[in-house]
Amino acid sequence: MAALLFEAGVMFSVLAVAGAVAHRIDLSVIPFYVVSGVLVSPFVFGSLGLPALEDQQFITLLAELGIVFLLFFLGLEFSLDRLLESREEIGKAGALDLAVNLPVGVAIGLALGWSLLEAFVLGGIVYISSSAVITKSLIDLGWIANDEARPMLGTLVFEDLFIAFYLAVLSAVILGGGTFIEVLQQVAVAMGFLAVLVAAVYFGSAYFERFLAVDSQELFVIRAVAITVLVAGGALALGVSEAVAAFFIGMGFSGTDHLHDLERRLIPLRDVFAAVFFFWIGLNTDPTVFGSVAVAGLLVVLVVATTPTKLLTGFLSGRIYGLNDRRSVRVGCGMVTRGEFSLIIAALAAGSGGSVVLAETIPSVAVGYVLVMSILGTLFMQYAGLFERFVVTEESVSTGAD
Amino acid sequence: MTVYESDLPGVGKKFEIEVDDDEQLVIVTHNTGKREVFRRHGESDSEKLFELSDRLARQVGTILEGAYFQPVATETTETMLDEDTLFEWVAVAEGSELIGKTLADMDFRETTGTSVVAIQRDDETESNPGADTTIRAGDTLVIIGTPDACDRVERLAAGTDDPREEAAQAADEPADDDTDA
Helix, strand or coil, X not given: CXXXXXXXXXXXXXXXXXHHHHHHHCCCHHHHXXXXXXXXXXXXXXXXXXXXXXXXXXXXXXXXXXXXXXXXXHHHHCCHXXXXXXXXXXXXXXXXXXXXXXXXXXXXXXXXXXXXXXXXXXXXXXXXXXXXXXXXXXXXXXXXXXCXXXXXXXXXXXXXXXXXXXXXXXXXXXXXXXXXXXXXXXXXXXXXXXXXXXXXXXXXXXXXXXXXXXXXXXXXHHHHHHHHHHHHHHHHHCCCCHHHHHHHHHHHHHCCXXXXXXXXXXXXXXXXXXXXXXXXXXXXXXXXXXXXXXXXXXXXXXHHHHHHHHHHHHHHHHHHCCCCHHHHHHHHHHHCCCCHHHHHHHHHHHCCCCCHHHHHHHHHHHHHHHHHHHHHHHHHHHCHHHHHHHHHHHHHHHHHCC | CCEEEEEECCCEEEEEEECCCCEEEEEEEECCCCEEEEEEECCCCCEEEEEECHHHHHHHHHHHHCCCCCCCCCCCEEEEEECCEEXXXXXXXXXXXXXXXXXXXXXXHHHHCCEEEEEEECCEEEECCCCCCECCCCCEEEEEECXXXXXXXXXXXXXXXXXXXXXXXXXXXXXXXXXXX
């Protein structure tokens, strides 16, 4: 126990250092947590003879809780009403984003000779932009008060909803394994479980309200954690994505009066577990994999192929929202950022016990991809002025001719 | 004046208030409670002015609303019942000659020309204090009387080491002679 406790302490200390570095440079903590995991893994520190941390049950468990809480909060912040309110704009922008970016990933996977499942996983990884990193940048840059925040946040809402669906199906397919019939059965079980959850959310808002109507702050937190983790765990046991289950539980609470209390009291828990999740991802990544030309080459191809696509779809969604060219360019720059969701999908693949591509190549590439794209997207946003000049010069040329 | 409210999913709410023809005030209320206030001119970028924590935002809001009131215990406040009758709150300072004396000792009503209708001490108010009530430092005497009589009580209640008070007393005394009861 002493050794385990000490290792836990080391892990959190490493995360604290990583976070401090991130804050110093004023970048999102996510890539730094991942890198810290990579560094103290047996692959790096271990191979250098330095003390290293090995992935083990307690870290995996905390990482799982990280996924659960990340998705719980996503559901908490999600509002069906909001979605319906701007459904036209969100629908168009979201559909465009999906129609361009998901197939690009799938196409690259297929071109490499991968199976449909593997290509589908790759597609999801490159499709989804990072809500966490983009939102942080929006706030840091003050863009949150500008018009360009609307298409970005709107598209992210659409993506979140799609990813919930995507994860549900993907989990069912991956965990179902085997034959087509088994997969179909698994998908049916998943859909059934989720249908029950959705119904509970839709019809049972009174129960959600009453469940947390307790005076004691302690009881409040314990109850909230209990129901979230229990349902998520139960879902996973049934072969359903625990992330999606947590998402719906969060959604169930989003309509209650407890929304603000939940946010206030559970955010610290979420931050701790989520940090471990990113650490764990890094811990299980062998960076020497990128030494191979094949993997490094794949990474380059992905970055080169999926950056302009997001720039384009982001720009067009800005126009869909009625923004001028300059602000639409900003939307494009922001949407380039990938992050936590790509890693969640990668984690799913890593735990699948499937082919080498699925269980090893894709997760490793995903880590490298996210590290690059999270930084790239953030830089694009910070230096959006350069991109804007590109568009504005064209405009002034045309207006100059008037 | 229109206020536009919009949702910022995952962040909070945004309020846009038209200040002038071309200028807008943008307030972003985060789910965490933090408020950020920006100013926007026409089509240009919003310029962040400041941010406030939840608690501070509420206080600032109340001040802006004009409803913020903090009782200032060290000053005197007055209410006129008519032009010759004032209701005053007088704080008894350290070093005042009233300290340690009862109302009877001082023959308060005769000497000052005012009636003490209540004494506020810490958070408690004793109304209609008896003649044997002792005055202590930090008390607030709620008195009724003519403006001059109230001034007299104020001087007595003040600490005696304020040179301005002594000069004022010296200046006032000749005029006071006619009105002394």
